[in-house]
Amino acid sequence: MSTIKTRYLVIGGGIAGVTCVETLAILHPEEKLVIITASSLVKNVSNVSFYAKTVVKFDVKDTEASSLLKIHPNLKIVYDSVKYLDTKNKIAVTDDNVSIQYDVVCICTGGIPRLISDSNKFNRILGIRDTDSVKDFQEKLKDGRRMVIVGNGGIASEIVHATQGIQKVWVIRDDYISATFVDPGAAEFFQDTFRNKSEENKDTTILRRHIFSEDDTVVSINKNLKSAALGPDWYRKLENVKNASGEQELEIIYKVEVESVEEVNEQEFALNIKLTNGRTIQCDFVISATGVEPAVNFSCDESLKRGFDGGLAVDEFQETSIKDVFAAGDVASATWQHAPHWFQLRLWTQARQMAGMAAKAMHARITNETVLQDFCFELFTHCTTLFGYRVVLLGKYNGQGLGNDYEILLRTTPRHEYIKFVLQNGRLQGAILIGETDLEEMCENLILDQIDLTPFGDDILNPDIDIDDYFD
């Protein structure tokens, strides 16, 4: 049984673990650092570019863990998995019984997709959390006739919205649908890009919608816009879509879960899906779009406090309920008092932000300095590329937590850009920017400063008016 001594210990080689190592390499390169990674491949973040102070875009790739040695002179890599954490004596023990004694530790063990049980037995159950994988699976769907979609988040909604020519049964555990990622208006924008290019107009449309009541009373000022989406109950409209042969395309079943999956090769459909309400559905595929669960698969001498979602509860410095034990990324549950326009969403962006914060706080602990929480936690941002378009999500981009008393201002130019502003009391609360809109910085400022936009009316999104001029 060997023992390694280190100042800093990082557990896990995902975005969070690697970012923590990178940040410590900058802050404290002369100190010893150990990373424990269960896999020889770790994540590499590259091409980092800033669209605004808090809006950062980067690429993520897999790379050999050994490449981390280039960036940190005093790094040691332990290819193993942590099985026990002794927080009193500050020792982490691995599966191979290696003990690592640390001063401060950051747990970055991520999450595991909350797949349907036994799902890895079948290659007809596809786990999806991102639209990149949505593209892949569209190929697979070509020969399918019926699929079951599980999950009530944005990805599930998007799949339902974006697929055609296949029967869909959408299984939802709750009695509502929450669009956590991209909204149906945006999905429609993407769908447009797949249509025959020469037939489409490229006219810019601006419209304002008032969301003011629960019962789907959505008032559209511009009634010409064909986009029926965006109402709180937009998905209801999909339920009655019939294809040319008169067949129902979508059925939504609420408040049920998948109980079991059975492969039945001799039948018309390959899978039998048994639901908790006793019903059995036959299908070719199951799409599981149910998010991740924080992964803590090691034991601990003292129990670490959990957040409501099961993640390790952390304060604004990413420290858990036990001193000198930090956590970042999908495994962490942000239990500090959030800024009004920030919320947790388990994505690369936040794994990176949390890990940067954790590294600063760990360094401060060792050097007896004080830290402030990083500015990035003032505003939720996420930047990604979907179907070749830049997608930037800011603040309460889907009206999260705003009740029904908010307005949506939209500007959309097919195959060029899609801009959605979420306003409350005349102030910008969130935005979705698709395409090269160059509005990131302005939106960031408008949200953070809560500037009253009432005087500008719909001009805020008038492409012929340079809004930036107003604020110079």
Ligand SMILES: Cc1cc2nc3c(=O)[nH]c(=O)nc-3n(C[C@H](O)[C@H](O)[C@H](O)COP(=O)(O)OP(=O)(O)OC[C@H]3O[C@@H](n4cnc5c(N)ncnc54)[C@H](O)[C@@H]3O)c2cc1C
């Ligand atoms: C299919 C899928 C697609 C996604 N697509 C996107 C996307 O396009 N954009 C986006 O922003 N986000 C996306 N996400 C979310 C994103 O992957 C996560 O938010 C992010 O990777 C979290 O990083 P992390 O470092 O916290 O955890 P992880 O990336 O999960 O890394 C954790 C690491 O810790 C290791 N580990 C676990 N337990 C132990 C242990 N006991 N000892 C040692 N090592 C351990 C694991 O092997 C793993 O390498 C996606 C998630 C999934 C599942």
Ligand SMILES: *[C@@H]1O[C@H](CO)[C@@H](O)[C@H](O)[C@H]1NC(C)=O
């Ligand atoms: C914990 O997770 C890691 C990474 O996924 C894995 O290698 C290890 O075997 C797991 N340990 C246990 C006890 O399940």
Ligand SMILES: *[C@@H]1O[C@H](CO)[C@@H](O)[C@H](O)[C@H]1NC(C)=O
């Ligand atoms: C970085 O960006 C360039 C240009 O967009 C691209 O060619 C390259 O593949 C990217 N690198 C990684 C690691 O993704």
Ligand SMILES: *[C@@H]1O[C@H](CO)[C@@H](O)[C@H](O)[C@H]1NC(C)=O
């Ligand atoms: C990540 O990849 C980039 C580009 O391929 C490289 O320059 C950089 O050194 C890599 N970083 C690490 C930590 O491996």
Ligand SMILES: *[C@@H]1O[C@H](CO)[C@@H](O)[C@H](O)[C@H]1NC(C)=O
């Ligand atoms: C680690 O130690 C435990 C208890 O001492 C022992 O049961 C186990 O076999 C050891 N594992 C390895 C891989 O040496």
Ligand SMILES: *[C@@H]1O[C@H](CO)[C@@H](O)[C@H](O)[C@H]1NC(C)=O
């Ligand atoms: C697209 O539309 C044009 C004109 O309507 C037509 O000539 C062309 O064949 C169509 N292309 C495809 C791929 O459908």
Ligand SMILES: *[C@@H]1O[C@H](CO)[C@@H](O)[C@H](O)[C@H]1NC(C)=O
């Ligand atoms: C209508 O849907 C059914 C089942 O999804 C399919 O078999 C049929 O081919 C579809 N018809 C058309 C015209 O798309």
Ligand SMILES: *[C@@H]1O[C@H](CO)[C@@H](O)[C@H](O)[C@H]1NC(C)=O
């Ligand atoms: C930090 O404070 C502790 C206890 O007060 C002390 O032992 C340690 O030497 C200090 N470290 C530094 C770098 O000043």
